[in-house]
Amino acid sequence: MKQQNINPEACPVTAKHIKVALVGQPNVGKSMLINSISNAHLHVGNFSGVTVDKTEVLFDYKDYHFTVVDLPGTYAFTDYTIEERVTHEYLCAEDYDIIINVVDSTNIEKNLQLTSELLTMSKKIVIALNMSDEAEKEGILIDEKYMSELLGVSCVKVSAATKMGIEELIDTVIEVYEKPKQEPKLVFSEAVEEEIEKIVSYLKKHKYKAVNSYRNVAINLLKNNKKTYEKLHDDPIWTELQPILIEASRHIELHHDTDDIKEAFAEEYASFNRGIVAEVVKYTADERREKKSLTEKIDAILIHPVFGIPIFLFFMWGLFQLTFTLGNIPMEWIDGFFGWLGETIAPTISNDDIRSLVVDGIIGGVGAVVLFTPNIIILFIGIALLETTGYMSRVAFLLDGFFHKFGLHGQSFIPLVTGFGCSIPAYMSARILKNDRDRLLTLFIIGFMSCGARLPVYVLFAGAFFGQDMAGTVLFIIYVSGAILGLIAAKVLKMTAFKGVDEPFVMEMPKYRLPSFKLIWHTVLTQTIMYLKKAGTFIAGAAMLIWFLSNYPHNELLDQEYSVKIEQAATSEQKREYENKLAEMQLEQSYLGRIGKLTEPLFEPLGFDWKMNVALQAGLAAKEVVVSTLGVLYSMGGDVDETSHSLAENIRKHIPFASAVSFIVVVMVYLPCLAATTVFAKEAGSWKYAFYLFIFTSVVAYVLAFIAYNVTRVLVGG
Amino acid sequence: MTLYEVEKSKKVKVIKLNASYELKQRLISFGIMKDAVIEVLEHAPRKKTIEVRVGKMRLALRAEEAQQIEVEEI
Numbered sequence: 001m002k003q004q005n006i007n008p009e010a011c012p013v014t015a016k017h018i019k020v021a022l023v024g025q026p027n028v029g030k031s032m033l034i035n036s037i038s039n040a041h042l043h044v045g046n047f048s049g050v051t052v053d054k055t056e057v058l059f060d061y062k063d064y065h066f067t068v069v070d071l072p073g074t075y076a077f078t079d080y081t082i083e084e085r086v087t088h089e090y091l092c093a094e095d096y097d098i099i100i101n102v103v104d105s106t107n108i109e110k111n112l113q114l115t116s117e118l119l120t121m122s123k124k125i126v127i128a129l130n131m132s133d134e135a136e137k138e139g140i141l142i143d144e145k146y147m148s149e150l151l152g153v154s155c156v157k158v159s160a161a162t163k164m165g166i167e168e169l170i171d172t173v174i175e176v177y178e179k180p181k182q183e184p185k186l187v188f189s190e191a192v193e194e195e196i197e198k199i200v201s202y203l204k205k206h207k208y209k210a211v212n213s214y215r216n217v218a219i220n221l222l223k224n225n226k227k228t229y230e231k232l233h234d235d236p237i238w239t240e241l242q243p244i245l246i247e248a249s250r251h252i253e254l255h256h257d258t259d260d261i262k263e264a265f266a267e268e269y270a271s272f273n274r275g276i277v278a279e280v281v282k283y284t285a286d287e288r289r290e291k292k293s294l295t296e297k298i299d300a301i302l303i304h305p306v307f308g309i310p311i312f313l314f315f316m317w318g319l320f321q322l323t324f325t326l327g328n329i330p331m332e333w334i335d336g337f338f339g340w341l342g343e344t345i346a347p348t349i350s351n352d353d354i355r356s357l358v359v360d361g362i363i364g365g366v367g368a369v370v371l372f373t374p375n376i377i378i379l380f381i382g383i384a385l386l387e388t389t390g391y392m393s394r395v396a397f398l399l400d401g402f403f404h405k406f407g408l409h410g411q412s413f414i415p416l417v418t419g420f421g422c423s424i425p426a427y428m429s430a431r432i433l434k435n436d437r438d439r440l441l442t443l444f445i446i447g448f449m450s451c452g453a454r455l456p457v458y459v460l461f462a463g464a465f466f467g468q469d470m471a472g473t474v475l476f477i478i479y480v481s482g483a484i485l486g487l488i489a490a491k492v493l494k495m496t497a498f499k500g501v502d503e504p505f506v507m508e509m510p511k512y513r514l515p516s517f518k519l520i521w522h523t524v525l526t527q528t529i530m531y532l533k534k535a536g537t538f539i540a541g542a543a544m545l546i547w548f549l550s551n552y553p554h555n556e557l558l559d560q561e562y563s564v565k566i567e568q569a570a571t572s573e574q575k576r577e578y579e580n581k582l583a584e585m586q587l588e589q590s591y592l593g594r595i596g597k598l599t600e601p602l603f604e605p606l607g608f609d610w611k612m613n614v615a616l617q618a619g620l621a622a623k624e625v626v627v628s629t630l631g632v633l634y635s636m637g638g639d640v641d642e643t644s645h646s647l648a649e650n651i652r653k654h655i656p657f658a659s660a661v662s663f664i665v666v667v668m669v670y671l672p673c674l675a676a677t678t679v680f681a682k683e684a685g686s687w688k689y690a691f692y693l694f695i696f697t698s699v700v701a702y703v704l705a706f707i708a709y710n711v712t713r714v715l716v717g718g
Numbered sequence: 719m720t721l722y723e724v725e726k727s728k729k730v731k732v733i734k735l736n737a738s739y740e741l742k743q744r745l746i747s748f749g750i751m752k753d754a755v756i757e758v759l760e761h762a763p764r765k766k767t768i769e770v771r772v773g774k775m776r777l778a779l780r781a782e783e784a785q786q787i788e789v790e791e792i
Binding site for chain 1: 735737739740741742743744745746747748749750751752753754759760761762763764766767769772773774775776777778779780782783
């Protein structure tokens with residue numbers, strides 16, 4: 001890029017590339033701006049980061065190829081949240097040509113705080129004064145020409161919502177790109193300016209060779225900028241420069257009455273920005289007052305000390321209902337489609353093993369993943385709505401007091417409630433927690449909220465041991481005790497594994513905004529595609545593994561032996577019995593069955609026989625599998641569901657009550673399913689955490705089941 | 719006086735942040751620093767969390783954090 005700067009005419013053939021980094025504080029409409037700039041998302045790719053992704057948009061304008069990287073919103077470079085880290089690292093280490101700093105015109109002073117930090121970065125910058133239409137409505141008038149002059153940086157008024165000024169913004173980017181870099185005018189207090197001057201003159205005297213201006217080097221040295229420090233540290237002038245720097249820092253810190261140079265600089269920026277705002281912003285006061293009170297009016301209801309929480313619970317209930325009732329309709333179609341697909345493909349494959357692999361393994365496994373997509377889409381729309389309107393912050397405000405007691409965060413509530421439906425969207429919605437430790441802790445206890453897939457197991461066992469009238473109450477107790485266990489687990493984890501000082505809770509309560517349909521659509525689409533792509537590939541593999549373990553080794557002798565019996569069977573009932581017996585025998589000698597047998601001594605204290613072991617271990621793949629495996633093992637054929645009466649009877653006959661209780665406890669606590677575990681690993685940022693989760697849930701499940709088993713045995717006799 | 723003790727809809731000025739390094743950076747990034755003017759807007763149930771206005775921004779803080787911000791009346 002540098003060569004092109006010197007002589008742009010030199011290469012007329014290849015169009016020029018301009019790589020733009022889009023930076024701004026949260027809630028300034030950055031994502032909306034990027035949509036308006038690129039008009040249509042010609043290419044939206046997601047860097048696979050941890051949780052927070054940078055989005056890249058490519059488009060052509062005039063003779064230029066643009067690459068715009070949308071960086072996560074960040075208040076300052078404090079590296080506190082993942083967003084801040086991702087953005088800071090990108091800005092410092094990556095190669096790009098220009099920063100577009102998106103600024104909320106209605107709240108310019110706060111936004112300029114980040115701008116000041118960007119100005120010390122020695123990169124070309126264009127400031128986009130976004131939401132300028134809204135600002136004008138609120139009676140805030142910004143003189144952007146004067147502002148450009150004062151800052152030494154081009155400022156352009158834009159509105160992502162109405163697409164005003166977008167073209168001008170891109171033209172300005174091109175203009176700034178083509179011009180040599182201009183030194184931004186960041187003016188500090190006298191004390192700091194004095195020290196900058198000292199360092200600059202020292203550097204001048206020794207003719208230090210720097211890419212950036214001496215002033216910039218001096219500012220970065222005073223700010224303790226790592227890169228600048230490292231560079232100068234290896235220079236011979238360092239021995240003389242170091243004492244000057246130490247003295248300078250002391251002077252500045254003294255001046256600001258602090259022992260923290262970052263705090264001193266923040267105060268410097270703030271007073272500089274106050275000056276800028278006083279110069280360039282004019283208010284027409286009356287209108288401003290009125291508009292402001294709208295958010296206040298809404299807040300008076302939504303964060304009301306008494307009504308706030310019930311209102312929120314109502315919203316959650318609505319979202320929950322929508323997710324799992326509306327979502328069920330397309331789920332049936334998807335289920336039907338994959339069933340049809342399997343049936344259609346099956347006859348075209350002659351080899352038994354390959355057919356089973358494709359139909360039962362791949363199509364079955366992938367189908368199970370795709371099945372959750374409607375739920376996930378609805379839930380994501382709901383969450384996007386909560387977030388973009390600004391309501392999410394209010395929820396955290398209301399609930400933080402309660403959740404904080406258990407070491408959780410106010411926003412943990414949403415993933416936890418979602419967990420009652422399905423753990424997969426629950427893990428994904430934990431993204432709203434910006435702090436690593438809060439998010440990890442929440443992720444770890446989501447599994448305690450019994451998901452929909454465990455319901456069949458509960459229904460089966462409740463039906464087997466209790467009357468119809470009692471079963472509902474039993475179900476309710478199972479769900480509630482799961483949630484209570486989760487909160488206790490959170491507290492325990494907080495006191496052990498996640499010990500440490502409480503993370504501070506300081507959070508912006510943004511203005512209420514009407515959600516943008518386009519933005520929500522874009523967010524939901526990207527997230528859904530990512531879910532399908534990433535979870536899909538993993539799960540297809542895992543499904544194949546489980547399929548393999550439960551189908552191999554295949555005993556041909558058994559097949560032969562039983563095929564004779566089946567053929568000779570007198571009644572169709574007898575025939576089915578033989579078929580079931582064959583399935584059971586095959587499963588027993590498969591790898592999965594062998595594991596079940598092998599681990600029998602381990603699970604004996606919980607009152608499980610090998611059949612229950614196998615059912616539980618198969619349940620690691622998905623909870624739905626528990627019921628069908630039990631069906632196979634208790635010789636009822638694999639094709640049963642929880643309503644099957646004879647299976648419930650068989651279970652009552654063969655499984656002692658205490659063992660059943662202990663079985664339910666394990667199902668309540670251990671890993672939800674393979675798909676969820678994969679998503680968990682992705683959201684937590686590492687497979688290491690999935691391993692911890694496995695250990696944690698298994699140990700807790702084991703201990704609790706052991707207690708439950710023995711207590712029940714004492715109480716009712718096993 | 720700390721920010722936690724300030725009554726609803728009163729305005730105060732920050733004198734000092736008695737916070738850990740991390741929290742200090744966090745507060746500063748939100749504009750809570752020496753000489754900033756803060757208005758207390760709302761208390762969450764049982765005053766576990768408070769809502770304040772700094773400049774034009776609304777912020778929520780926990781009681782613990784608010785207790786680390788020294789303020790004076792204006």
